[in-house]
Amino acid sequence: MSQRQQSFDVPTRDGMPVLGLGTWENDDPAQCAESVTTALETGYRHVDTAQIYGNEAAVGDGIAAADVDRDDVFLATKVWIDQLAPEDVIASTRESLEKLGTEYVDLLYVHWPAGAYDPAETLPAFAELRDDGLVDRIGVSNFEPEHLDAATDALGESPFANQVEMHPLLRQEELREYADANDVELVAYSPLARGKILDDPTVGGIAEKHDVSAAQVSLAWLREKGVTAIPKATGEEHIADNWASLGLDLDDEDVEEIDTIGRTDRQLNPDFGPDW
Numbered sequence: 562m563s564q565r566q567q568s569f570d571v572p573t574r575d576g577m578p579v580l581g582l583g584t585w586e587n588d589d590p591a592q593c594a595e596s597v598t599t600a601l602e603t604g605y606r607h608v609d610t611a612q613i614y615g616n617e618a619a620v621g622d623g624i625a626a627a628d629v630d631r632d633d634v635f636l637a638t639k640v641w642i643d644q645l646a647p648e649d650v651i652a653s654t655r656e657s658l659e660k661l662g663t664e665y666v667d668l669l670y671v672h673w674p675a676g677a678y679d680p681a682e683t684l685p686a687f688a689e690l691r692d693d694g695l696v697d698r699i700g701v702s703n704f705e706p707e708h709l710d711a712a713t714d715a716l717g718e719s720p721f722a723n724q725v726e727m728h729p730l731l732r733q734e735e736l737r738e739y740a741d742a743n744d745v746e747l748v749a750y751s752p753l754a755r756g757k758i759l760d761d762p763t764v765g766g767i768a769e770k771h772d773v774s775a776a777q778v779s780l781a782w783l784r785e786k787g788v789t790a791i792p793k794a795t796g797e798e799h800i801a802d803n804w805a806s807l808g809l810d811l812d813d814e815d816v817e818e819i820d821t822i823g824r825t826d827r828q829l830n831p832d833f834g835p836d837w
Contacts, residue, residue: 567801567804567805567808568604569604569804569807569808571604571605571606571607571807572784572807574746574787574789575721575746576635577607577635577667577668577722577746577748577789578605578606578607578635578789579784579788579789579790580605580607580780580784580789580790580791580792580803580804580806580807581605581606581607581608581609581635581637581748581789581790581791582596582597582600582605582607582608582609582791582792582793582794582800583609583750583791583792583793583794584596584597584608584609584610584614584616584620584793585611585614585750585793586614586793587614587616587619587793587795588614588615588616590616590618590619590622591619592795593616593619593620593623593795594619594620594622594623594626595623596623596794596795596796596800597619597620597622597623597624597627598623598624598626598627599797599800600794600800600804601623601624601627601628601629601634602627602628602629603800603801603804604804605800605804606629606633606634606635607634607635607637607789607791608620608623608624608634608635608636608637609637609638609724609748609750609791610636610637610638610639610661611638611639611641611670611672612638612639612640612641612644612653612657612672613639613641613672617638617657617660617661618660618661618662620636620661621660621661621662621663622662624636624661624662624663625662631663634667635667635668636661636663636666636667636668637666637667637668637669637670637700638657638661638666638668638669638670639669639670639671639672639702639724640653640654640657640669640670640671640672641653641672641676642672642673642675642676642677642678642833643676643677644677645671645676645677645678645679645683646677646682646683647682647683647685647686648686649677650683650686650687650690651686651689651690654666654669654690654695654696655695658695664694664695665694665695665696665697666695666696666697667697667698668696668697668698668699668700668721668722669687669690669696669698669699669700670700670701670702670722670724671683671684671687671700671701671702671704671712672702672703673702673703673831673833673834674701674703674704674708674835675833675834676833680708680711680712680714680715681715683715684699684712684715684716685715687699687716688716698721698722699716699720699721700720700721700722700723700724700748701720701722701723701724702723702724702725702750703724703725703726703834703835704720704723704725704835705736705835705837706735706736706739708835709723709739709743709745713743719743719744719745720745721745721746722745722746722747722748722789723736723740723745723746723747723748724747724748724749724750724791725747725748725749725750726749726750726751726827726828726829727747727749727750727751727752727783727788728749728751728752728753728754728758728779728783729754729758729761729763729764729779729782729819729822730754730757730758730761730822730824730825730826731754731824731825731826731827731828732820732822733747737786737787737788741787746789747787747788747789748788748789748790748791749783749788749789749790749791750791750829751793751828751829752779752780752783752790752791752792753775753776753779753780753792754779754826754828755828757826757828758775758776758778758779759774759775759776761775761822761824763818763819763822764778764779764819764822766818767811767815767818767819770815771809771811771815773805773806773809774802776792776799776802776803776806777802777803777805777806777809778806778809778811778815778819780792780803780806780809781806781809781810781811782811782815782816782819784806784807785811785816
């Protein structure tokens, strides 16, 4: 049986599939649409995009072309930092929905706590979109605990999810503890450390032990930590390999070995980012 033919019941956390397709830097429209269609027909039911990616229309085309009902897809997008004033949140999200070809998104994120972001002004606009049925859940991205506290105060509830860079080389222990204590889902972008995970000897050794790829080990480790992963993949081979991670169960020894890698290799750190 080929990887693409493997069938798995995708675990969910509060209705969100724990493995999704990331689309950052997938900016060729035809390729992006094809990747989304391939992923959905492989079995994925979670697709992640953002306004700044410039591919929302292609993502929407890919969803429309797949033999999968829109309501069966958990679709997320993010509002960019220059669109976080209340009126811009509303207008830009409506534009995103039009590009995506959908009446709603399952999860709308604040992309960064930067630019026009003001929790007391920005987040009520997100809540208004939710009240109007255009957004099902409110999320944030690249938030540290202090940002999460302020967002919770502004919303009167914890955000549903915080999307951050996370992988065995950046384990995010503090944010995982915060998420567990405050009922916030963690979603990992760059879960393969932009390819660097493939060269780590510890991960490689565990991959050899299980006769799987290093990518699968990283994704399985995140799943063991209760974290949703959205690896970017464009070609069918990588989409299928990431999908096959659902069939990998790491043992306690594997997890402990990864937890002792001891590296802190952040791959994305823009000037406007938080003081990590």
